[in-house]
Amino acid sequence: MIGHWSRERAAEWLRRPSAGDDKYRRGVLGMRTGSAQYPGAALLGVSAAWRTGAGMxxxxxxxxxxxxxxxxxxxxxxxxxxxPETVFGEPGSRPSDAWVLGSGTDPADRSTAERSALLELLRGGAPLVIDAGALDLVAQARSGDDGPRDGAPAILTPHGGEFERLWRASGLGALPDDWDPRGGADGDAQRGRAETAARLAERLEATVLLKGSVTVCAAPGEAPLLVGPSTPWLATAGTGDVLAGILGALVAAHAAGVREDPASLARIGATAALLHDAAARIAAGDPEAAGSGRPITALDVAGAVPAAVAALA
Known part of the structure; x- marks a missing residue:
């Protein structure tokens, strides 16, 4: 049965710091994102992660x-x-609690050394948010062609076109007739996308966050969760990089629980999608979803994340 994620349920996943916390207890997030072609993707994701409450x-x-x-x-x-508060370079004695991979990168430009480094993370133990230019490695890393099927708990964040490529790479055959890559608000389209995302999640043994006006979060063996419809002002370049940063910070904050229960990534993903939309509505001047508002950029959304956290938590 498909479920709809609510603000009340999302609030349970927005961890407030306590007097006993330090930067490590609040979650250390590693980000391997951006490229010479898309340097802004790195900045957008890092900005969103800091503003969501990452400790480092x-x-x-x-x-x-x-x-x-x-x-x-x-x-x-x-x-x-x-x-300037960001730490740079490979982890030292203290590893990252979670990683965001692939935002603002192109597989065509990836070196052999970088591919090896990404596959090592895919087969490691730290939970992963896998976006954009790293999605192509998931089917390889979990199919047995490049190594063992098991690996890090992962949540994949494709848009419609990336989802279709993942589906084909996973050997699932033709997409269902009711597949809608755009993710409109129609009930039949929502159900079709949710069921299709659940099939891919089962195939890859990873949670799938399928982006769209209505976002689908599907974990293997669990009922898919729906979030939205989101504000149409979010349909602009770079907002996906912001979502990846928000999601990475939340996963890092709950990394121990994710390792014990990888299916919790669907609930964390739904929380990230709801927080992303709330920040966009605040930035657009339409927090009550009244249908008005003004144009925004991805950096506006990242800047509004703290206010969205406060409003939800």
Missing amino acids: VRYVPALDDAPSPHGLPSPAASVLAVH
Whole structure:
């Protein structure tokens, strides 16, 4: 049975710090995102993670990333300029509690060394948020072609087109006739997308967060959760990178529980999607979903996340 995620249920996953917390107890998030072609993706994701409440954000740039042909700053330089509190480089003695991979990257530009590093994380123990340019590795890492099927608890965040590519790569055949890549609010379309996402989740043994006007969060063996419809003002470049950062911070805060119960990633994913929409509505001046509001950018959404956390928690 398909469930609808609520603000009340989301609030249970928004962990407030206590007097006994330090930066490590609040969650250490590693981010391997952005590229010379898309340095802004790194900044958007890191900004969102900090503003969601991560105790520490560690940014690790892609190996062998070529300099920008347009003279743009590197992703690391972009992050440092705005968030000097960010830690840079590979983990030392204390590993990251969770990782965000792939936002703002292109598999066509990925080096052999970077591919190996990403596959090592996919087969590790830290929970993962896998987005955009890292999605192509999931089917390989979990199919037996490149190693063992087991690996880190993972939540995948494809939009409609990326979902279709994942579906084909997973060997599931033709997509169902009722598949709707756009994710409209129609009830039949919602059910079809939810059932299709659940099938892919079972196949890959990973949670699937299928983005759209109505977001689907499906964990293997559990009923899918729906979030939305979200504000249409979210349909703009970069908002997916913000969602990945929000989600990464929440996963890092609950990493121990995720390792014990990977299916909890669906509830965390639904919370992230609801928080993402709440931040967009605040930024657009339409917090009550009245249908008005104003145009926003992805950075506006990231900037409104603290207010959305306060409103939900």
